Every structure is written in C-alpha cells, then in structure tokens.
Amino acid sequence: MNTYINGLYEGERALFNTHKALIQGSVFANGESPLKESSDLEIIDTTFKWKYPLWYCHNVVCNDVTILETGRSGVWYTHNIVFNNCDISAPKTFRRCVGITLNNCKMPNALETFWNCRDIKINNVEANGDYFGLNSENIEINNLRLIGNYAFDGGKNIIIRNSYLETKDAFWNCENVTVIDSVIKGEYL
Numbered sequence: 001m002n003t004y005i006n007g008l009y010e011g012e013r014a015l016f017n018t019h020k021a022l023i024q025g026s027v028f029a030n031g032e033s034p035l036k037e038s039s040d041l042e043i044i045d046t047t048f049k050w051k052y053p054l055w056y057c058h059n060v061v062c063n064d065v066t067i068l069e070t071g072r073s074g075v076w077y078t079h080n081i082v083f084n085n086c087d088i089s090a091p092k093t094f095r096r097c098v099g100i101t102l103n104n105c106k107m108p109n110a111l112e113t114f115w116n117c118r119d120i121k122i123n124n125v126e127a128n129g130d131y132f133g134l135n136s137e138n139i140e141i142n143n144l145r146l147i148g149n150y151a152f153d154g155g156k157n158i159i160i161r162n163s164y165l166e167t168k169d170a171f172w173n174c175e176n177v178t179v180i181d182s183v184i185k186g187e188y189l
Contacts, residue, residue: 054078
C-alpha cells in the first residue's frame with residue numbers, strides 16, 4: 001500500500017489515478033480533480049480545498065475528512081464510498097454515485113446534493129440545502145436533520161427513521177417511501 005502522510009498537494013490532478021493508498025493528515029489545495037479515477041483509498045484527517053476531489057473513484061473510506069465549500073461538486077460518478085465523522089461543506093456533492101454511506105457527518109451547504117444516486121445509507125447526519133436527494137433511490141436513513149426545500153423529489157425506495165425534515169414540497173414524484181418515528185415540517189407532500 002502506498003502512503004501519503006502530512007502532504008500538501010497542489011495543481012491539477014495531484015494524485016490522479018492513485019490505487020491502494022493511505023492518505024493521512026494532508027491538504028489538497030488548489031487544483032481540480034486531485035484523486036480522479038483512483039481506487040481502494042483510505043483517507044484520514046485530510047482537507048480538500050478545491051473542486052472535484054473524488055470523481056470516478058472506487059472503494060474509498062474517508063475518516064475525519066473536510067471538504068471545504070470551494071471543494072464543490074466533490075464526489076461524482078463514484079462507487080462505494082464511506083464518510084465517517086466528516087464535514088462536507090461543499091454544495092453539489094454526490095452525483096450519479098452508487099454505494100454511499102455517511103455516518104456522523106455535517107453538511108452545512110448541501111444544496112443540490114445526492115442527485116441521481118443509488119444505494120445510499122445515511123446515519124446521524126445534519127444537512128442544510130434545497131433539492132436534497134433528487135431522483136435518487138434505495139435510500140436508508142436514520143437520524144437525519146435536514147433543513148432545505150424540495151427534498152427527495154423523484155426518489156424511489158426510501159426508508160427514513162428517527163429524523164427531522166424541514167422541507168417544503170417534500171417527496172414529490174416519489175415511489176415507495178416509508179417514514180417512521182420522524183417529523184416532517186413543510187407545506188406539501
């Protein structure tokens with residue numbers, strides 16, 4: 001396994017096409033797509049400051065990772081990714097991804113997040129942003145606190161437990177939605 005410890009990475013595609021690697025205590029500063037087309041990564045205590053950090057990746061585990069607001073459109077076209085105890089401050093994260101797990105994460109700017117994704121597991125997550133979960137499917141949620149309008153429009157096969165959703169026009173155009181022991185505050189369903 002390759003290791004990248006306490007590094008500062010700059011420029012376009014800084015660690016492009018990296019495989020079987022541990023990245024720890026590092027910062028990805030300026031430069032788009034630093035880990036594009038990478039696989040089998042363990043990323044710990046690392047900050048992403050710029051756009052498109054994890055596109056077309058496979059089998060990634062992120063622990064205590066920060067994606068700053070400028071790291072927008074952070075995770076697209078990626079398969080099998082886990083975020084534990086992370087701060088994802090960028091909008092438009094998670095597009096056309098498969099196999100996403102979030103545990104104990106904060107998403108203060110989750111505008112247009114989880115679009116056209118499938119096989120999503122969310123546990124103990126706080127998110128703020130409109131159009132959360134558009135056209136996504138096979139979603140299991142436990143303890144989500146979501147503030148943002150138009151949540152889950154076009155979604156399919158959604159189970160939500162122990163959650164609080166403050167969202168106008170939630171679940172439009174949806175199929176097979178189950179909400180258990182939760183609060184939904186909004187105008188229309």
